[in-house]
Amino acid sequence: MAKKKATKKKVAKKSTKKVTKKKPAKKATKKKVAKKATKKKVAKKATKKKVAKKATKKKAAKKATKKKVAKKATKKKVAKKAKKVVKKAKKAASKVAKKAVKKVSTAQGIDKKALFNSILELIKNTSTVIPDDVQKVILEGLAREEKNTTAEYAMNIIKNNIDIAKKKIQPLCQDTGTIIFYVDVPKGFVQSDFTKICHKAVVKATEMGYLRQNSVDSLTGENKGMNIGPGHPSIHFHEHNKKTIEMKLMLKGGGCENVGAQYAMPYNALGAGRDLEGVRKVILDAVQKAQGKGCGPGVLGVCIGGDRGAGYTHSKEQLFRKLDDTNEVEALAELEKDIVETANKLGIGPMGFGGKTTLLGCKIGTLNRLPASYYVSISYMCWAYRRQGVALKGDGSINKWLY
Numbered sequence: 578m579a580k581k582k583a584t585k586k587k588v589a590k591k592s593t594k595k596v597t598k599k600k601p602a603k604k605a606t607k608k609k610v611a612k613k614a615t616k617k618k619v620a621k622k623a624t625k626k627k628v629a630k631k632a633t634k635k636k637a638a639k640k641a642t643k644k645k646v647a648k649k650a651t652k653k654k655v656a657k658k659a660k661k662v663v664k665k666a667k668k669a670a671s672k673v674a675k676k677a678v679k680k681v682s683t684a685q686g687i688d689k690k691a692l693f694n695s696i697l698e699l700i701k702n703t704s705t706v707i708p709d710d711v712q713k714v715i716l717e718g719l720a721r722e723e724k725n726t727t728a729e730y731a732m733n734i735i736k737n738n739i740d741i742a743k744k745k746i747q748p749l750c751q752d753t754g755t756i757i758f759y760v761d762v763p764k765g766f767v768q769s770d771f772t773k774i775c776h777k778a779v780v781k782a783t784e785m786g787y788l789r790q791n792s793v794d795s796l797t798g799e800n801k802g803m804n805i806g807p808g809h810p811s812i813h814f815h816e817h818n819k820k821t822i823e824m825k826l827m828l829k830g831g832g833c834e835n836v837g838a839q840y841a842m843p844y845n846a847l848g849a850g851r852d853l854e855g856v857r858k859v860i861l862d863a864v865q866k867a868q869g870k871g872c873g874p875g876v877l878g879v880c881i882g883g884d885r886g887a888g889y890t891h892s893k894e895q896l897f898r899k900l901d902d903t904n905e906v907e908a909l910a911e912l913e914k915d916i917v918e919t920a921n922k923l924g925i926g927p928m929g930f931g932g933k934t935t936l937l938g939c940k941i942g943t944l945n946r947l948p949a950s951y952y953v954s955i956s957y958m959c960w961a962y963r964r965q966g967v968a969l970k971g972d973g974s975i976n977k978w979l980y
């Protein structure tokens with residue numbers, strides 16, 4: 578019995594032990610489970626965090642991308658705007674440039690070809706056609722001469738010469754003269770450009786036979802056959818207030834240039850003083866000395882005053898006046914008329930053959946002078962009175978003829 582009890586106790590103990598032993602094991606298990614759960618939770622949390630982080634990163638990345646895209650877009654927009662601004666600026670600049678060109682075109686942006694053609698046409702016409710006002714006085718001279726006289730014969734030859742030259746478009750005389758241009762130009766006009774084109778036109782006119790190969794080196798006598806050289810052609814530019822160009826051309830014969838004269842007054846040989854009576858004396862003296870040389874009947878251009886150079890230049894400028902005009906200065910108008918009438922009574926006549934037509938006209942201008950000097954400068958133009966002029970359009974083509 579005692580043994581049984583003891584055994585029971587042992588068993589009880591064991592079971593107790595077992596029980597007691599089992600409890601901590603459960604706890605441990607629980608702990609482990611808990612730990613695991615915690616770990617899982619932590620892991621979950623960590624995962625969540627990671628995910629969240631990733632999401633945040635993605636968001637951030639997205640934002641950044643958006644920002645970048647936005648930036649790019651902004652840049653593009655800015656670039657576009659900038660392009661537009663540049664385009665606008667370019668347009669504005671080109672408008673300004675166009676305006677500038679237009680402005681220049683009124684002054685100098687002329688069509689070069691058109692200008693060349695205009696100058697060539699001016700040369701051709703001047704060389705081959707006598708202006709109407711000159712032809713009129715030539716015909717009056719012919720009508721004035723007595724029939725069957727040498728004077729009438731000479732005047733008839735002149736008339737026929739004029740007709741043939743016009744019909745055949747050939748120079749009026751074998752001497753096509755010194756080429757003298759007077760060009761009125763707007764402000765800002767580039768003279769050197771005009772000069773180049775003018776030279777080309779002169780060369781062309783020479784090649785085409787409207788001008789004789791007429792310009793030689795003064796020392797060697799060499800003729801390059803182009804009519805171009807120092808002082809030839811002679812081009813005088815004057816600025817005027819118009820926007821267009823006016824060109825006048827004179828072909829001044831050598832024979833008549835030879836009988837031009839200049840008097841320093843008083844001119845004691847004639848008893849000519851420094852007054853209009855003295856001027857009259859020296860002008861008629863020049864006509865007497867010419868005696869028909871210089872291919873009369875001619876026209877006188879006279880300048881009272883100036884220095885020697887300006888005096889001769891201004892006397893030639895008088896030859897651009899129309900023969901039927903009237904001098905604005907009454908005393909000079911009277912003197913001009915008197916000189917022609919008196920000269921035609923001298924009996925010199927056409928070519929000096931005798932007759933009633935020694936002068937076709939006389940035009941007198943004045944320049945200021947120094948008290949110490951008083952010049953009377955006389956330029957003589959032969960019957961082949963070649964002068965013409967044109968007013969040009971803005972592009973350089975001919976608008977109208979001046980004579």
Ligand code: SF4
Binds near residue numbers: 752831
């Ligand atoms: S002066 Fe006159 S007309 Fe006489 S040859 Fe000379 S250009 Fe001819």
